Amino acid sequence: xSVRSEFTxxxxxxxxVLRLALGLCPSLAVSSSVENAIGMGISATFVLVMSNxxxxxxxxxxxxxxxxxxxxxxxxxxxxxxEMVMAAYQPDLFxxxxxxxxxxxxxxxxxxxxxxxxxxxxxxxxxxxxxGMGVGFTLALLVIATVREILGNGTWYGISVTxxxxxxxxxxxxxxxxxxxxxxxLGFVNWMDQRKAERDKMESxxxxxxxxxRKEA
Amino acid sequence: xxxxxxxxxxxIAALASGGxxxxxxxxAPVIAENKAxxxxxxxxxxxxxxxxxxxxxRVADDGLVYYRAFDERGVLIGYVTVARGKGYSSxxxxxxxxxxxxxxxxxxxxxQQETPGLGTxxxxxxxxxxxxxxxxxxxxxxxxxxxxxKDRGDIDAITGATITxxxxxxxxxxxxxxxxxxxxxxxxxxxQPALSDTLAAEIGSAASREEQP
Amino acid sequence: MDLSNxxxxxxxxxxxxxxxxxxxxxxxxxxxxxxxxxxxxxxxxAVIFVMTLASLASWLIYYYLLDPxxxxxxxxxxxxxxxxxxxxxxxxxxxxxxxxxxxxxxLYQALGIYLPLITTNCAVLGVAVLNIxxxxxxIESLxxxxSAGVGFTLALILMAGIRExxxxxxxxxxxxxxxxxxxxxxxxxIAFLGFSGLSFG
Numbered sequence: 291x292s293v294r295s296e297f298t299x300x301x302x303x304x305x306x307v308l309r310l311a312l313g314l315c316p317s318l319a320v321s322s323s324v325e326n327a328i329g330m331g332i333s334a335t336f337v338l339v340m341s342n343x344x345x346x347x348x349x350x351x352x353x354x355x356x357x358x359x360x361x362x363x364x365x366x367x368x369x370x371x372x373e374m375v376m377a378a379y380q381p382d383l384f385x386x387x388x389x390x391x392x393x394x395x396x397x398x399x400x401x402x403x404x405x406x407x408x409x410x411x412x413x414x415x416x417x418x419x420x421x422g423m424g425v426g427f428t429l430a431l432l433v434i435a436t437v438r439e440i441l442g443n444g445t446w447y448g449i450s451v452t453x454x455x456x457x458x459x460x461x462x463x464x465x466x467x468x469x470x471x472x473x474x475x476l477g478f479v480n481w482m483d484q485r486k487a488e489r490d491k492m493e494s495x496x497x498x499x500x501x502x503x504r505k506e507a
Numbered sequence: 508x509x510x511x512x513x514x515x516x517x518x519i520a521a522l523a524s525g526g527x528x529x530x531x532x533x534x535a536p537v538i539a540e541n542k543a544x545x546x547x548x549x550x551x552x553x554x555x556x557x558x559x560x561x562x563x564x565r566v567a568d569d570g571l572v573y574y575r576a577f578d579e580r581g582v583l584i585g586y587v588t589v590a591r592g593k594g595y596s597s598x599x600x601x602x603x604x605x606x607x608x609x610x611x612x613x614x615x616x617x618x619q620q621e622t623p624g625l626g627t628x629x630x631x632x633x634x635x636x637x638x639x640x641x642x643x644x645x646x647x648x649x650x651x652x653x654x655x656x657k658d659r660g661d662i663d664a665i666t667g668a669t670i671t672x673x674x675x676x677x678x679x680x681x682x683x684x685x686x687x688x689x690x691x692x693x694x695x696x697x698x699q700p701a702l703s704d705t706l707a708a709e710i711g712s713a714a715s716r717e718e719q720p
Numbered sequence: 721m722d723l724s725n726x727x728x729x730x731x732x733x734x735x736x737x738x739x740x741x742x743x744x745x746x747x748x749x750x751x752x753x754x755x756x757x758x759x760x761x762x763x764x765x766a767v768i769f770v771m772t773l774a775s776l777a778s779w780l781i782y783y784y785l786l787d788p789x790x791x792x793x794x795x796x797x798x799x800x801x802x803x804x805x806x807x808x809x810x811x812x813x814x815x816x817x818x819x820x821x822x823x824x825x826x827l828y829q830a831l832g833i834y835l836p837l838i839t840t841n842c843a844v845l846g847v848a849v850l851n852i853x854x855x856x857x858x859i860e861s862l863x864x865x866x867s868a869g870v871g872f873t874l875a876l877i878l879m880a881g882i883r884e885x886x887x888x889x890x891x892x893x894x895x896x897x898x899x900x901x902x903x904x905x906x907x908x909x910i911a912f913l914g915f916s917g918l919s920f921g
Contacts, residue, residue, distance in 0.1 A: 311748075311898060314747040315744055315748065316744075318747060319743075353512060356512045356515065356516050358810070359516055359807070360516065360519055362806055363516070363520050364519075366802050366807075367526065370803060373802065374527075374531060374534040374535075378533075378534040378537035381538075385618070388620060389846055389849050393849075396806070396840040396842050396845050398840050461910070464913065466910040466913065468906075469903070469905040470902070472902045473902030473906060476898055476902060477895040480894040480895070481893075484893060520807065523803060524803065527803070535796070595736075596737055598854065
């Protein structure tokens with residue numbers, strides 16, 4: 291349970307969106323542009339890290355019966371902080387993300403990690419776990435946003451990256467594009483998993499074969 | 508037992524609220540200032556073509572907020588207000604500037620969350636230009652009779668975004684009618700040209716000073 | 721009362737701006753509960769109920785306690801909106817859980833973990849926030865909430881009906897389970913896009 295492994299697991303092996311199927315609502319809604327995806331990713335990571343930290347600090351003092359409401363209050367407080375600060379200092383991003391800023395409070399990733407990890411681990415590990423999950427969330431958002439923005443708008447982070455004759459596929463920017471992209475990305479992740487599992491199986495069969503032939507020799 | 512848990516939860520909620528209240532004292536003024544600055548910028552932009560330099564706020568009896576616009580000599584040039592219309596997935600807010608005959612001087616959309624690629628084209632600016640192409644066609648037209656072509660007017664709606672186009676067009680027209688009505692009920696003395704309040708006050712005090720021996 | 725206005729809200733929240741297929745709200749339970757038709761219907765009913773009650777409670781709290789223009793103490797407490805709303809929703813879900821456990825234990829078993837998860841259903845908090853953002857009156861908010869719930873249930877039932885048939889279909893292995901659900905949601909979203917032509921003059 292090293293610090294490094296707690297961080298990296300959130301990136302790929304236990305990526306909250308692509309593996310644990312958490313945080314799907316914002317992943318679909320906010321991924322129509324890379325800029326919005328990054329803004330949401332940073333905000334959610336902030337809330338995740340801070341709430342994991344605070345919940346881990348008070349985990350021994352909170353009576354079990356009211357722990358979920360307490361976690362909710364803590365998470366909601368940090369989301370409110372993000373709301374206020376973003377509205378004041380990044381009003382354009384605030385307008386672009388719309389209702390999905392307050393909706394960070396019901397992002398299943400945050401409550402999920404609070405219950406599954408922060409309530410049972412030290413503050414340091416909880417912060418690292420939160421940070422890893424947050425970065426993993428942001429990465430997943432970036433992948434989907436990249437596909438949608440390039441195909442649907444011809445740009446990446448607002449910069450045109452397609453040849454001038456390219457007709458953007460408007461559907462990618464709308465709701466169906468989000469669902470289709472998510473489905474294909476998840477399917478791709480599954481495919482990679484299955485290939486790896488098959489390769490591992492082949493490896494172990496071959497190894498067993500070698501061991502047997504050596505024994506028989 | 509339940510009571511104790513409930514109280515503990517309320518205590519934690521109160522603590523959280525207190526912290527947020529503190530932060531709010533910092534951010535609320537910034538947010539308000541942002542909004543005010545943005546509105547002022549929009550007002551200046553839409554009246555720029557008429558050489559307006561000053562605005563005076565007026566509030567009509569029904570709560571309608573509009574601004575009288577003056578040039579540097581203090582002559583009334585027109586009016587500005589905020590037009591709101593229900594779009595496809597949001598209420599579209601447009602800052603609308605009219606001249607004294609209620610022809611459109613300029614428009615600026617300050618809030619919309621319409622369909623990306625369709626309704627959002629209402630704010631799209633073509634390469635090399637400075638204002639959205641959809642809004643350019645409104646300039647100079649009689650605001651009180653605006654309508655999209657489908658409604659027997661002469662505004663070209665955005666292809667695939669009729670609802671958004673209608674929202675902007677109809678709200679700008681309705682706002683013009685409301686301001687026209689409010690202006691007609693303004694307490695301006697008959698026979699005097701419309702002057703800004705401060706200029707009128709200055710002239711008034713200068714006149715009364717002259718009359719003294 | 722402006723009935724045509726309410727009709728616009730109803731059609732809008734069920735079809736034109738369907739909460740799941742157009743607004744992306746309520747996806748997690750949507751993917752999780754849409755595997756069987758019977759649990760989909762039960763979940764849908766519970767969500768409609770919670771959404772309407774939650775919107776009622778949150779609207780009252782916002783305008784009587786938080787909004788300086790209309791509250792009993794005139795202080796601007798709108799920054800407490802998120803905390804207040806989510807606490808209201810969490811308590812309501814607890815309450816509904818207890819009621820269902822007493823009155824319909826079979827449904828309680830069928831819904832399992834997904835019942836408390838209604839708390840984190842973005843659609844419930846989402847509709848409460850939308851009611852305030854769109855400055856709806858109390859009646860408009862309730863109608864919006866109920867319609868949003870109906871729209872959610874509609875999407876859920878459609879999806880469950882299709883997924884039950886998929887059990888016998890030959891789907892490529894990587895796409896089985898959640899990915900194919902998303903692809904189908906995408907196709908349904910395209911179909912629902914057709915409603916965007918609906919207008920009321």
